[in-house]
Amino acid sequence: MAEILSVKELAKSYGKTVAVDGISFAVRPNEIVGLLGPNGAGKTTTISMLLGILEPDAGNIYMEGLNLRTDRSRAISRTSFTAVYTPLPGNLTVRENLSVFASLYGVKDIQNRVDEVIEQFDLEAFRNKKCGLLSSGEQTRAGLAKAMLNKPHLLLLDEPTASLDPSTADLIRAKIREFAKSGTSGILWTSHNMYEVTDVCDRVLFLSHGKILLKGDPKTLPREHGKKTLEELFIKVAREPLKLEAL
Amino acid sequence: MKISINRTFAIVIRQFYLIRGSFARVFPLFAWAGIDMVLWGFLTRYLNDIVSPEFDFVPALLGAVLLWDFFIRIMQGVTMAFFEDVWSNNFINMFATPLLTSEYVLGLVLSSICTSMIGLAVMLVIVTVFFKLSIFVYGLMAIPFILVLFLFGISIGIFGSALVLHFGPASEWFIWPIPALISPFAGVLYPIATLPEWMQFIARLLPPSYVFEGLRAIVLGKQFSGAALVWGAALAVVYIFLAYSFFVSIYKNSLRTGLLVRYSAESLN
Numbered sequence: 001m002a003e004i005l006s007v008k009e010l011a012k013s014y015g016k017t018v019a020v021d022g023i024s025f026a027v028r029p030n031e032i033v034g035l036l037g038p039n040g041a042g043k044t045t046t047i048s049m050l051l052g053i054l055e056p057d058a059g060n061i062y063m064e065g066l067n068l069r070t071d072r073s074r075a076i077s078r079t080s081f082t083a084v085y086t087p088l089p090g091n092l093t094v095r096e097n098l099s100v101f102a103s104l105y106g107v108k109d110i111q112n113r114v115d116e117v118i119e120q121f122d123l124e125a126f127r128n129k130k131c132g133l134l135s136s137g138e139q140t141r142a143g144l145a146k147a148m149l150n151k152p153h154l155l156l157l158d159e160p161t162a163s164l165d166p167s168t169a170d171l172i173r174a175k176i177r178e179f180a181k182s183g184t185s186g187i188l189w190t191s192h193n194m195y196e197v198t199d200v201c202d203r204v205l206f207l208s209h210g211k212i213l214l215k216g217d218p219k220t221l222p223r224e225h226g227k228k229t230l231e232e233l234f235i236k237v238a239r240e241p242l243k244l245e246a247l
Numbered sequence: 248m249k250i251s252i253n254r255t256f257a258i259v260i261r262q263f264y265l266i267r268g269s270f271a272r273v274f275p276l277f278a279w280a281g282i283d284m285v286l287w288g289f290l291t292r293y294l295n296d297i298v299s300p301e302f303d304f305v306p307a308l309l310g311a312v313l314l315w316d317f318f319i320r321i322m323q324g325v326t327m328a329f330f331e332d333v334w335s336n337n338f339i340n341m342f343a344t345p346l347l348t349s350e351y352v353l354g355l356v357l358s359s360i361c362t363s364m365i366g367l368a369v370m371l372v373i374v375t376v377f378f379k380l381s382i383f384v385y386g387l388m389a390i391p392f393i394l395v396l397f398l399f400g401i402s403i404g405i406f407g408s409a410l411v412l413h414f415g416p417a418s419e420w421f422i423w424p425i426p427a428l429i430s431p432f433a434g435v436l437y438p439i440a441t442l443p444e445w446m447q448f449i450a451r452l453l454p455p456s457y458v459f460e461g462l463r464a465i466v467l468g469k470q471f472s473g474a475a476l477v478w479g480a481a482l483a484v485v486y487i488f489l490a491y492s493f494f495v496s497i498y499k500n501s502l503r504t505g506l507l508v509r510y511s512a513e514s515l516n
Contacts, residue, residue: 014504014505044508045505045508048339048505048508051339051343052342052343053338053339053342053343053502053507053508054502054505054507054508055499055502055503072345073345073347074345076343076344076345077345081343083339085339086336086339086340087336088340089331089335089337089340090335091265091268091269091331091335092261092264092265092268093264093268096261096264096268099260100257100260100261100264101257101340101344103253103254103256103257103260104253104254104257104341104344104345104346105344105345106251106253106254106345130268146340
């Protein structure tokens with residue numbers, strides 16, 4: 001099956017610090033891929049490069065065959081994202097924000113689509129409320145609604161449930177799973193919640209010091225490396241990356 | 248890549264939503280310009296009474312201040328629209344969309360046209376109703392005067408935005424004094440010939456100096472060189488091109504260095 005996202009030998013350094021060190025991976029349709037790793041592993045740098053807001057030093061990113069380097073606007077129009085560190089502008093209402101971003105993503109029939117995502121993410125009560133006045137959970141839902149506006153072929157989620165209570169997080173996970181299975185979209189998901197990753201992701205990539213150290217099915221990967229849970233494996237990757245690299 | 252009207256207007260609509268939702272944003276659109284007109288209106292009236300009853304200071308001074316204020320509104324219209332993204336930490340959201348740099352800058356310029364027109368309208372009402380200054384006193388030349396100042400205001404607004412993009416949010420204070428720094432050279436209130444030679448050289452590089460020289464020539468009934476004004480307009484167009492190129496190069500540099508991703512930091516350099 002054709003890949004939604006194909007990353008080849010991607011690299012980025014900040015001065016002498018290597019943030020991403022020649023990684024390659026792909027995301028296929030209907031697939032949720034978890035990008036895991038300790039703080040500073042290079043996850044957000046990778047996502048930033050996929051969004052076209054950080055220029056790689058080397059390597060290429062293809063979105064449905066479109067090279068991000070040479071065809072940025074068309075490639076980016078097929079993707080979308082939400083992240084805890086980039087809330088929607090707090091001085092606009094939910095509806096205003098969604099209308100503006102719908103225009104930026106080239107959404108047709110903006111008002112209908114805005115109404116759809118407002119309903120989908122249970123934001124009716126906050127439609128005319130400024131985003132800055134929403135709780136962190138409501139802001140996360142608004143961010144996800146924004147991410148769904150253009151029905152992205154590739155959805156990038158950087159810790160999308162980090163600020164949600166367990167019940168809301170569960171509902172959000174269900175919605176995202178449904179989104180991944182219903183169409184032909186792929187999702188790249190970063191999270192520090194290993195329970196969530198095991199539950200949601202079809203495949204995971206463990207990143208440490210900018211390199212992919214492990215990859216595989218989150219349900220079987222821990223056993224393959226002598227660990228009971230993904231959390232134990234995560235701790236091992238975080239604390240002893242060199243031992244794993246030697247494997 | 249072709250410029251998208253929808254994406255460009257998204258920037259304008261965002262600005263409209265912001266202004267609509269906040270009195271604190273509506274007020275500055277006309278308040279300071281209005282106060283300037285009142286202050287200079289009374290000053291020119293006073294000068295008319297005591298200095299030279301034969302000479303009318305209103306079109307010479309009040310008209311010049313009106314045009315200068317218009318230039319400031321245009322420049323600030325661009326920078327204020329840009330600052331909204333700085334203040335709301337919105338660069339990642341904004342530039343992770345298909346939005347092109349050219350569309351973003353064009354959106355800022357269109358926003359500025361809308362907001363500065365409100366200021367211009369208020370200023371015109373005040374000077375016409377209370378101080379009997381008719382913009383028609385300058386004849387058709389009022390149009391190129393406004394056009395040249397508009398173009399130069401746009402270029403300074405884009406240049407200032409690029410500076411803040413490069414130096415970070417804390418460098419906002421670089422931008423506000425720019426009109427004050429230019430004004431001594433622009434000859435808003437006095438002829439360029441009054442300036443020392445080195446200042447005259449700089450003045451000749453500034454498009455507003457041609458506008459205000461022209462304005463004074465018309466008021467005093469002297470010969471006025473249309474070619475000089477065309478030269479001023481050409482300079483302003485060149486400055487827009489240079490300012491836009493500067494903005495694009497700063498933006499590209501911010502993509503390479505990661506500045507855009509980490510823009511929320513108070514100071515990055």
